[in-house]
Amino acid sequence: MLARTNNKRSQRTPTKHNALRAILPLTFVAGALTLTACGSQTSSTHTAHSAQANAAQTDPLACGNNTAAPLSWTSAGPLISPKEGDFAVKDPTVVYYNNQYHIFATINDGNWKSMQITLDNLDAQATTNYQPFSPGNTGSSAVAPQVFYFTPQKTWYMFTQWPASYTTNQNIEDVNGWIPRVTLPEGSKGAYKGNSLDFWVICNDADCYMYYFKDDGKMYYMSTPVDNFPNFDPGTFKVADIEDSGPTNIVFEAGNIYKIKNSDYYLLQVEGWGETESRRLYRSWLSTSLDGPWIAHHTDESAPFAGPENTTFNGPAWSHQISHGEMIRDGYDEKMVLDPCNMQMLYQGVDLNGFNGNYGERPYHIGVLKQK
Structure with a gap:
């Protein structure tokens, strides 16, 4: 078993990641992704990693009425x-x-x-x-x-x-x-x-x-x-x-x-x-x-x-x-x-x-x- 590692997020400047956010239809709020419904045209005010990401867009995993709720799962036995x-x-x-x-x-x-x-x-x-x-x-x-x-x-x-x-x-x-x-x-x-x-x-x-x-x-x-x-x-x-x-x-x-x-x-x-x-x-x-x-x-x-x-x-x-x-x-x-x-x-x-x-x-x- 490996020793537990500190879960601190990286402090490096994500230059290429910011550039990618400029073309990805994603909304980042305080470092986390906010989902909106598929096809939604609404926008919101938010704090983003990149200043270029300035409108709420669609998460590619969002579907139908699966809007801003985080992912959740069920499991049987x-x-x-x-x-x-x-x-x-x-x-x-x-x-x-x-x-x-x-x-x-x-x-x-x-x-x-x-x-x-x-x-x-x-x-x-x-x-x-x-x-x-x-x-x-x-x-x-x-x-x-x-x-x-x-x-x-x-x-x-x-x-x-x-x-x-x-x-x-x-x-x-x-x-x-x-x-x-x-x-x-x-x-x-x-x-x-x-x-x-x-x-x-x-x-x-x-x-x-x-x-x-x-x-x-x-x-x-x-x-x-x-x-x-x-x-x-x-x-x-x-x-x-x-x-x-x-x-x-x-x-x-x-x-x-x-x-x-x-x-x-x-x-x-x-x-x-x-x-x-x-x-x-x-x-x-x-x-x-x-x-x-x-x-x-x-x-x-x-x-x-x-x-x-x-x-x-x-x-x-x-x-x-x-x-x-x-x-x-x-x-x-x-x-x-x-x-x-x-x-x-x-x-x-x-x-x-x-x-x-x-x-x-x-x-x-x-x-x-x-x-x-």
Whole structure:
């Protein structure tokens, strides 16, 4: 477990972020985003980070009557629980395809392994009917996976860690169809050396980007033209420009990026924590480019993108964390489109009260957040 890091906001001058605010239709009040309804033409007087942001505009995640209220979520009991002999089930990735939810995740029975399960809906409770698998039946595991369909090649991809690698499949419904993992080259900069983890891929019409973390308060990425995918060029290695990042607890790990439907914006959400490491949460940032810069969106612990402070449970509160998760996408391809009018999120949750084991033994379950 990492030591708790001071949650003080960065004092650097966000020049590029102010420039971005000049073109983003966002309102910042005392450092926080104020939402207005989709299509609203109203304006208001406010104090903004940038003098150029002088009118209330639309948050790209606002939908219908979801106006100035902060994001809030509900969660039922666990959707997927560890079966007997497993400590945890965690790190979910999910695609909705052929009228079913195809979920892949990490399990731990003393060793990190992979699992797959297919569900007709996300309302079932605490199933343990998942299937362990090894890509190519090689004995290797796909830890912390991300799954999507790469349209130009008509192929399913799964990116995974330890080491940075991918596996492909022509039929997502065939869990034995995944080929042996292909390791990505580290390159002269050794981009993946050390504890690189939680790889995330998203593409636009021209390029594909791969982001990842090292638990050091930064997000790293590299890119490649769509026609060259999945051969990411280590020579394009960069550190993402994220407003108010720096402390480890702000930009920690398990970050995801989505293209917000019917908008020009991308949503970045990253797992971190606030006053205590045991209370994990997600913060969010926005940009009009996959290269950033990323401006703060919902970054306060008291009003995060998703966390203990803005989640209520339909029944007992079985988790004190909103940890390593993935949004339900509007589609299943490499564009990673998110519908702001239908936001749901798979996440790993846990209650650590009375727990004295190591990280691998934390009894994680997978649950579902639904936006109120």
